[in-house]
Amino acid sequence: MTEPEFAEYLRESRICGRVATARENNIDHMHGFVAGNEHLEFGVRWTREWTYDKVFQLMAERVGTSDDPDFLEGVDTISAEKCIAALNEYAHIFGQTVADGGSLLFATGHPAGLFPIYAELARAAESAGAHIVRIQEGDRFLDGDLRQIMDVVMFEQYGNLQHTHFPGPMRLVLEQAGAPIPDLVVADHGMAGFAASAGLRTIGIADCNDPGLFVSAEQGQIEVAVPMDDNVTPHLYQPVIEFILTRAGLL
Template structure:
């Protein structure tokens, strides 16, 4: 890969790109989602069934500690932050998990609710793990289902188009005809839903296969997997309290605090850093 990436260079990149530091996610948005989580709003639970009560005050304290948002309960609007040191710490924990999975040649399932932003990163992880001897699991390819969204029920499809097999939700057709459905599958879509990973894991079970040794993803992909007892690790923004609660409660192995809505090239250096530490650089 060339010259080794240092932690200092990673921190500098996180701050320059605003993957961490002064991030674009507003304080109002963060606090609104913490309040919704405290009310057990399904749209922000990501499939998690929290073990604790999690009041708004407890969530703010947790997010300050695990993500680096301001702990000041009187700070109600404007800028909020992600601590780049916490991001670096979590990326290093993720590298450890990937290294252990690669050493064991484990089965890996990759899925993302942020296909327009994070797909290249997951694709790089998948290629490196496959090169190390891991089996990439791609269950339920071509599955069609009705997804419950904030806008109401929507037809969706579960599939992948990249060779390594990062599962993504696509805008689905109205038709139930499989041939017609495959021809008319729409664009990848953003989702927080745990339905996709539940469908994927159920397909593995129905075919008599074992669950993956690791699910890598975000949003409902890792919270949904963790809730079902499948080891999971991935990424979350400062307005995604469910992922950090899941890690705090031991349902998710690693949650990396990072702005998950930036240009795909912004994630190239953090990806390389993780693969370098995991001994998986190609």
């Protein structure tokens, strides 16, 4: 699949283009990030001052959301071209770490959508000789605990894998006694934001209502934040997985 064909697929599947996330939700989350909302800051340590206007412009530049400040309601957008450019960088970093025989930690706060991407990347990485960091499962977080399924760390609560923006699960992982420091963290949401702010090499995926990771990238913390809808039905991500593995030299 050529990049123009892939871009068209991303738009058709609504991974990019006119995505499901509403404009009003994007605006609300930008305000929440600036206000220090615990669920929206993603564990990102600020190295400069951020205002709503600065975050608004950053999201237009890095994600492709509308740069019209008077557009307050409706369907917002993610640029397929910006997504592909970021995916190329993501794949390069991932592929180089695997080629070097490095260690990787995979984690997600979006198990219903992004989990299959990381599971496939972990399988390919280990098959190619890289090392997967495995955690001590069961550390308590809120009313749940940490699980690692198919080499992907997630947060479980009341018997369900949880969608979470909190950085706490990654904090617990990195605090585990004797835990190896990964050469690369492959994650999203607060898992990625906290790891990057802790100084670990990190690559991530973020939706257009997730300004934290794009701020992290702008500050030089997370190495790349890929803009895409993070909760389409999982089978739609298969071409994304294939794109990453091909560009990483693993397919």
